[in-house]
Amino acid sequence: MDIAQIDTLIEPRWILPVRPRGAVLESHSIAIDGGVIRAVLPTAEVERRFSARRVVRLPDHVVIPGLVNAHTHASMALLRGVGDDMPLQRWLTERIWPLEQALIGESFVHDGARLAAVEMLRAGVTTCSDMYFYPDVVGRALTSVGMRAVVGIIAIEFPTAYAVDAEDYLRKGLQARDALRDDPLISFTLAPHAPYTVSDATLARVATLADELDLPVHMHLHETAHEVEESVERHGLRPLERLDRFGLLTERLIAVHAVHLTDAEIAQLGRIGASVAHCPVSNLKLASGIARVPAMLAAGVNVALGTDGAASNNRLDMLDEARFAALLAKAVANDASMLPAASALEFATINGAQALGLEKRIGSIEPGKDADLVAVEFSSPEVAPLFDPASQLLYASGREHVTDVWVAGRHVVQARQLITRDGIALEQAIVSSAAAWQNKCRQLLKK
Amino acid sequence: MDIAQIDTLIEPRWILPVRPRGAVLESHSIAIDGGVIRAVLPTAEVERRFSARRVVRLPDHVVIPGLVNAHTHASMALLRGVGDDMPLQRWLTERIWPLEQALIGESFVHDGARLAAVEMLRAGVTTCSDMYFYPDVVGRALTSVGMRAVVGIIAIEFPTAYAVDAEDYLRKGLQARDALRDDPLISFTLAPHAPYTVSDATLARVATLADELDLPVHMHLHETAHEVEESVERHGLRPLERLDRFGLLTERLIAVHAVHLTDAEIAQLGRIGASVAHCPVSNLKLASGIARVPAMLAAGVNVALGTDGAASNNRLDMLDEARFAALLAKAVANDASMLPAASALEFATINGAQALGLEKRIGSIEPGKDADLVAVEFSSPEVAPLFDPASQLLYASGREHVTDVWVAGRHVVQARQLITRDGIALEQAIVSSAAAWQNKCRQLLKK
Numbered sequence A, B: 001m002d003i004a005q006i007d008t009l010i011e012p013r014w015i016l017p018v019r020p021r022g023a024v025l026e027s028h029s030i031a032i033d034g035g036v037i038r039a040v041l042p043t044a045e046v047e048r049r050f051s052a053r054r055v056v057r058l059p060d061h062v063v064i065p066g067l068v069n070a071h072t073h074a075s076m077a078l079l080r081g082v083g084d085d086m087p088l089q090r091w092l093t094e095r096i097w098p099l100e101q102a103l104i105g106e107s108f109v110h111d112g113a114r115l116a117a118v119e120m121l122r123a124g125v126t127t128c129s130d131m132y133f134y135p136d137v138v139g140r141a142l143t144s145v146g147m148r149a150v151v152g153i154i155a156i157e158f159p160t161a162y163a164v165d166a167e168d169y170l171r172k173g174l175q176a177r178d179a180l181r182d183d184p185l186i187s188f189t190l191a192p193h194a195p196y197t198v199s200d201a202t203l204a205r206v207a208t209l210a211d212e213l214d215l216p217v218h219m220h221l222h223e224t225a226h227e228v229e230e231s232v233e234r235h236g237l238r239p240l241e242r243l244d245r246f247g248l249l250t251e252r253l254i255a256v257h258a259v260h261l262t263d264a265e266i267a268q269l270g271r272i273g274a275s276v277a278h279c280p281v282s283n284l285k286l287a288s289g290i291a292r293v294p295a296m297l298a299a300g301v302n303v304a305l306g307t308d309g310a311a312s313n314n315r316l317d318m319l320d321e322a323r324f325a326a327l328l329a330k331a332v333a334n335d336a337s338m339l340p341a342a343s344a345l346e347f348a349t350i351n352g353a354q355a356l357g358l359e360k361r362i363g364s365i366e367p368g369k370d371a372d373l374v375a376v377e378f379s380s381p382e383v384a385p386l387f388d389p390a391s392q393l394l395y396a397s398g399r400e401h402v403t404d405v406w407v408a409g410r411h412v413v414q415a416r417q418l419i420t421r422d423g424i425a426l427e428q429a430i431v432s433s434a435a436a437w438q439n440k441c442r443q444l445l446k447k
Helices: A043-049 A074-079 A088-103 A106-122 A135-145 A166-180 A200-213 A225-235 A239-245 A263-272 A280-285 A293-299 A318-333 A341-347 A350-355 A389-396 A424-446 B043-049 B074-079 B088-103 B106-122 B135-145 B166-180 B200-213 B225-235 B239-245 B263-272 B280-285 B293-299 B318-333 B341-347 B350-355 B389-396 B424-446
Strands: A004-015 A028-033 A036-042 A050-065 A067-072 A125-130 A148-155 A186-192 A217-221 A253-257 A275-278 A302-305 A373-377 A402-407 A410-414 B004-015 B028-033 B036-042 B050-065 B067-072 B125-130 B148-155 B186-192 B217-221 B253-257 B275-278 B302-305 B373-377 B402-407 B410-414
Touching: A004 A036, A004 A043, A004 A373, A028 A043, A028 A050, A036 A043, A043 A050, A050 A389, A050 A402, A067 A253, A067 A275, A067 A302, A067 A318, A067 A350, A074 A088, A074 A106, A074 A135, A074 A424, A088 A424, A106 A125, A106 A135, A106 A402, A106 A410, A106 A424, A125 A135, A125 A350, A125 A402, A135 A148, A135 A166, A135 A186, A148 A166, A148 A200, A166 A186, A166 A200, A186 A200, A200 A217, A200 A239, A217 A239, A225 A239, A239 A263, A253 A263, A263 A293, A275 A293, A275 A350, A280 A318, A280 B318, A293 A302, A293 A318, A302 A318, A302 A341, A302 A350, A318 A341, A318 A389, A318 B280, A341 A350, A341 A389, B004 B036, B004 B043, B004 B373, B028 B043, B028 B050, B036 B043, B043 B050, B050 B389, B050 B402, B067 B253, B067 B275, B067 B302, B067 B318, B067 B350, B074 B088, B074 B106, B074 B135, B074 B424, B088 B424, B106 B125, B106 B135, B106 B402, B106 B410, B106 B424, B125 B135, B125 B350, B125 B402, B135 B148, B135 B166, B135 B186, B148 B166, B148 B200, B166 B186, B166 B200, B186 B200, B200 B217, B200 B239, B217 B239, B225 B239, B239 B263, B253 B263, B263 B293, B275 B350, B280 B318, B293 B302, B293 B318, B302 B318, B302 B341, B302 B350, B318 B341, B318 B389, B341 B350, B341 B389
Parallel strands: A004 A050, A067 A125, A125 A148, A148 A186, A186 A217, A217 A253, A253 A275, A275 A302, B004 B050, B067 B125, B125 B148, B148 B186, B186 B217, B217 B253, B253 B275, B275 B302
Antiparallel strands: A004 A028, A028 A036, A050 A373, A373 A402, A402 A410, B004 B028, B028 B036, B050 B373, B373 B402, B402 B410
16 A cells, blocks of 8 residues: 655544544544545554654544634624623623724734634634624734634624725625635625614625625524514514515524524524524623523524623633533533533534534544644543543533644644744734733723 | 741732722732731832742732632542433432442542642632541541641441441541541531431431531532422421421531522521532533522522532532632523622632631631632733733633642642642642542443
């Protein structure tokens, strides 16, 4: 047999490939070439078939697919903790909106997205689906640090420094898509902000674009009881009913939050093959409620996970989010076997990939997929002893046990530090820029 | 003014002393001598008044009181992950009880408690209230690693290798108390296991001992709906009613879990000044439910926090537990301002100290109290920017940001590593012993 030259061979103790479902591979290795997974095979066989320029031995580690954050506002990392423990309306009207109004611009969006990217990569999050202003700037900032980005072409009616109205937002977002279409780490969604911020005309336009461009539609939906009530008052329709009028209830829909749904609405989401981006921590922190994930699973809804922005979480930590999802689902279902560890890991990987239309490229460790990989160490006291790698990963380990991360085969985190570009110096520069924005925010809040 | 010679001066950027309530001190320092806090004053003043043999400068850190874990079974760290995602009855009957029956002995209890102690200390947990077999062994194991221990004098009807019946358990526990009474890091509770495992005669004996010895009574109570129903069937009384018959409803009571309570029961706990050891993660993971913490606060119950054992969590991480408590309380109350960060920190510190009868010695950073202190760094990307140290601590930081820990003035963790005894070598030995027990468990589960 010919020996193939490849870039990298990763030899961990365990692999949780996510596909085949529930598999736990021991003494297997991952062969990577050109950023793509070439083979996942017993180590002895891989070593016979491949000669790698670089061999990474991880004798105490489990390797999992890169985590997929299906909903965030990365740049809001700069507003982390600016309004904690406040009721939602005061949080929005006294903190978030005034600060955004004063600060939003390319520089804020860029610095915030980079801060978020460093945090996410160090936590094993290799892809995020973002919704914010200046999506082109966000996309470039995320990939500049080494992360994969799904950028939301945002549509919202009110003006910002970025755009004057919904049509302007969409035009600029589509221009960004044209400008960035050759970047293999960037893809797009249409991102109408929410039922209460987007007009009927804009929904109609988004539906047309989604069909024409075959893009997912990423939208806050049924997050709070108030949102649903307001929609009924203004439109005589619940938000999902209103979207249905415009043909937006398709498998392209990513319903973000989806806390307040009737049985019929959950059944409908399942029937049409839609996705939910479940954000359990944000929903608790803003007192929005607890999404009915067990019912969604019974209905066949594809449930992905999101951290939401750091202003309402306050971390961008998908292992944490997956653990919250698993623990809350057990309590909601009154059944400790609900949403076992392996399923929660699917939420955080392949389900996110599917929601974003990327299931052929990421979300599992399979030959032909991009090499987005995360190594988690199981040698610290917090992760001993070890009975099942998936449950250890989910219930005992945390982002602090993530040691190495690869995105499209590129080693971006090693020994818990960013190693892309100038690595630690970049981390420090990013933290310093956060301190400068912190001072600006404090000045603004004093006024 | 005379300059006093002292052992240690800690100069952090911020101090959250917990008392006075809600205080955030900047540019203050903590003077420690003989294991006791001598002063908490502006740094300039401290430097004028004291000359320290050791000055620890922590320019990017917040210092908080050592965290108090009000309920755990430390030795069960060796059963971490042995039965995840299983319904409660199968988890107990197929995993936990058979393994305990086969393994319990001084060696298992010792190795498990040391593993738990290393994990807890690295997470800033300086005190734990334990309930398990061989309490003398647990106490010695915990303090041997540098931790403060509150040891439960366990009472349970069924025999183990440790004791043959409830009377024997109590006798041995009281002997342990006599043997360890000179250790300043060890104190005691009476720990009748649970309503379904303790007879009326034992409850009567515990009540007498609690009065005679002035000890807290630490007991699993109203954890599951099943427990309450079974008590009504067997005794014609709900568990709290049954305890009331024996005079056990006093301010000494620590009701562990307390998930299934009526309004009247919550009011009663508040009226008598009892404590609840709220274990939010364990309650979710075993699908026991979500305790009604907002109602407890309204009724004046002293709410402390516990991790429970690692077999049902699977971590011994009190910052995590405090975050779960805060987030769940908001959802339960439908109010994002419920249980703000500073209050959740009280749960994890002074409220635990009060429950355990240690409020004069630990739980806050005040002159005269033992120097149980934890430093958390705010220089990593996950904890930038910084608007409020308490909310940053609670919502953004994690155990991975804990850098230094002191117990009674002794520096036990530095740069995230245990430095008591042989430090890292001890950590490695403890992890190795966990691997040996893991193999024994696996053999037993195969049978």
